[in-house]
Each structure stands twice: as C-alpha cells, then as structure tokens.
Amino acid sequence: MYDNIGAQPGVPRPPTNAQPSPFGNSLYGAGSGFIRGGLGAYGEKILGSSSEYVQSNISRYFSDPQYYFQVNDQYVRNKLKVVLFPFLHRGHWTRITEPVGGRLSYKPPIYDINAPDLYIPLMAFGTYVVLAGLTLGLNGKFSPEALNWLFVKGVVGWFLQVTLLKMTLFSLGGGEAPLLDIVAYAGYTFTGLSLAFLGRIFSKYAYYFLMPWACLCMGIFLVKTMKRVLFAEVRSFDSSRHHYLLLFIAMAQFPLLIWLGNITLNWLF
Template identity: 35%
Template sequence: MAYHQGYGGQGSKHRGRGPLVPPAPDPHQLFDDTSAGFPHAQGTPASGIDMGFNTLLADPMANVAVAYGSSIASQSKDIVHKEIHRFMSVNRLKYFFAVDTAYVTKKLALLLFPYAHQNWEVRYSRDTPLTPRQDINAPDLYIPSMAFITYILLAGIALGLQQRFSPEVLGMCASTAFVWVIIEVLALLLSLYLVTVQSDLTPFDLLAYSGYKYVGMILAVLGGLLFGSDGYYVALAWTSCALMYFLVSVRPNMDTYSNL
C-alpha cells in the first residue's frame, strides 16, 4: 500500500510532520505578547533604588541635614515677613494719616514759623508714639500728600497764565516731582546705611519729612504769582530757612523714634 510522502508506513513509530501552523491569536488579547523575544532582565533596579533611598533616610547625618535646612528656611521666611511688615505695614500707614483739622493748622504754622517752638520731643504712651492728632511733633503723610497735589495744580495754573499749559506738560511735571521724591528717599536710606547710623526710621518717616518741603514750594509759587519774581525769591528764602530749622530741630528725635 502506498503512502503519501511525509508519512511513515503502517505501524511506523514515527509519523511525518506537516507544516507548522501558529496558534490562532486570542480574540480578547489587545496586544501581542513579545516578551518571549527578549531575555529576562537580571535583577530588580526599582527595588535597588528603593533600598538606596531608604538607606539614605535612615542615615542620621542626612536627617540632621534635612532638619537644619528646614530650620534655615523657616528663619529666612520669618525675617522676610518681619522686614515686609516693617516697611509696608498697613497699621503703620494708618498711623501717618491719623490727623485732624487742629493738627493740620498747627503743623502748617510750625513749618512756616518754627523759630518760636520750644518742645520738639516726640511723646510716647507705653513705648508707642502718639498719633499726629495727639502730638504736633509726630510726622504725618497727610500734609505731604496734599501739598504735593496742591503744588502740581498750582504749577498748572502758573503754566496757564504763561500760555504754556498742556496736559502733557502737567503730567510731566507731576511725574518728575514724584520721581525726585522717590530718589530723595532712596538716597537718604542709602546714606543711613553707609554711615551705619542706628535708626528706626522707616521709608514712611523719611517720606513724611522730605514731603514737608512742598509747603514751602507752594508758598514760593504763590509769591511769584502775586508779587512777581521778587515775591518768589523772598518766599523761597523764608521757607527754605524755616524748613532747615525745622529739620535740624527734629533731627535729635529721629534716632530714638520707634516703630509701631
């Protein structure tokens, strides 16, 4: 009996094999299994990393370094908050605007006629300086701010009388005056730092004392408008001398002036 090629005879122990057919893929399998084509990785890197990290945390020196870094960061944060509170405290800003009509009238008279004033000491109540409405010697920001605005408006009137007024010129005048005030305060702070003067003066204090000059500038411009150049120079000389006397008189109290 003839047999098909590839098959053994009847009773043969070895039967011929036909072509290999790959098994049908599982219809529920989303991706082909390709892991058989790659050798198995030796070791477990993830577990090694975890062990190294745990060893680092278990090191006493590492724990000390982490604790020291945390304490340094906390101290730096407290210092920054303290400095911000010192220079930009809302309560401090409210203190400089605690004025009334009687204080404004007396302070303007003091700025223009300081020679008769005797007591220049800043008064305190339980280590806290009294508000401007309670102490005429206390600095304020109400008069400097109002004097600054009045000076800009008065400068606009003077320019209008000279036929030189325009919104651009008025805006330039206001911007220039404001920039010079900032430069003056920064220069004072830098001077205090370079000469290492131990003072509790804040930028608000320096802004208040430097802003009082606008009172004299207003009087000088009014003198020029009413009496010409002679009135301008007379008023300028008087207010300049009065302001210098005022600042020299309050200077000894600046070093002992404390913050709120």
C-alpha cells in the same frame, strides 16, 4: 494572573498577608503620632518665628500706613506752623511714646505734633502740581504734557529728598527708621513750595522772597527733626560728623527747592 487561579469556584484562595504583629499597630500609632506631633510643633515654631520676624521687620521699616492719616484740623494747622515757622516752635521736638502690647510705641499725629503724617505731604504735593500748572497757564505755556512733566519732576524731587535723609542715616550706622517716616518728613518740602508758588501768582517779587524763606525753614525743620527724632535712634556716632551731615542737609534744601520751583517745559531744568 495568579490571583485569578485562587478566585476559581471551589478552590480556596491562599492567604496573601501574614498575621499582623500584636505590637505593630501600637508601635506604628505611637511612632506616627510622635512624628506628626514633633513635626507639627517644629513647623509651628518655624512658621511662628518667621511670621514674627516678617511682622517685626515690616513694622520696623514701613509701619502701618493708617497711622500717618490720623489727623484733625488742629493738628494740620499746628503742623503747618512748625514746618513753615520752625524757629517759633517753643516745645520739644521728640516724639511721645506710649505702651502698646507690652512695648513702647509712638503716639499717632493727632496726639503728637512731632509725629510724621502723610496727609499734609500728599495735599501739599497736589497743591504744588496745581499751582505750578496755573503758573504755566498764566504765562501762556500750559499743556497736558507740561503738567505731566511737572508731576514727574515733583516725584523725582520727593525721591531725592528721601534718598538724602536715608543715606544720611546709613552713613551714621543707623537707617532703621521706618521708611514711611522718612517719606513723610521729605514730603513736607512741598508746603513751602506751595506757599512760594501762591505768592508768585500775585507778585513775582513775592516769589523771590518766599522761595529763600521756604528753603531756610525746610532746612531748619529737617535739622531739628533729624537731630531730635531720627538721630536719637542711632546708638553711637561721631559728633563732628553728625554736625557736618546736619549742615549738608540744610544746605541741600536750597538747590533742591530752587530746582523744583523752576517751572519750565523741561523738567530737568
């Protein structure tokens, strides 16, 4: 209302703002620039450190999924020999490292037979489900519901194997191995199971020979892997406890694989 009075014709309008200080703009500009620069640098430092923290933890626990699929035919053949005949493996069991970006990193499976991969476990898991369904079909018990239960049973068995290996590392004060490494090592269980099911299709007696063989070889493979690869990252542990845990891992393969090999309409048994 008072502004309308000053806006009448012929009446000069009084000044509403005081004369700006000659140092005001310079101080304000310098202060705002200082604040913006300081906050920007501080925010960039926080975001940068948090980004590095997230990336380091992701690579530490999950790794790059593409790493586990860098395989070729030669690697697949040699890896199957190591898994199915681990006592014939005359080479070392440690993984090969290489400098990448100023730090050591493991070579991919195509260049290292001891590196874990997800190609063989996924293919073996699919083969396990198909051969188990074929076995049900040969016995006249196949149904889509039964195939679904077999799939669920295989996933649960894979999860139990991962849990076994992960809890073993935690019990030693480790547990820092990437999760996908443990998933890959646990997934090799289905290679021996697939071989046992393949023998079961041709002869029931072959299954009773191949199943204990698969349990024994998987136990040896996991013991060698845990001892030379995963336990090597644990800085300090009790040696006697270490041997008991390795023995427990080997013995646990027998009930686990026998349970997975028992093909019934009820996946719990």
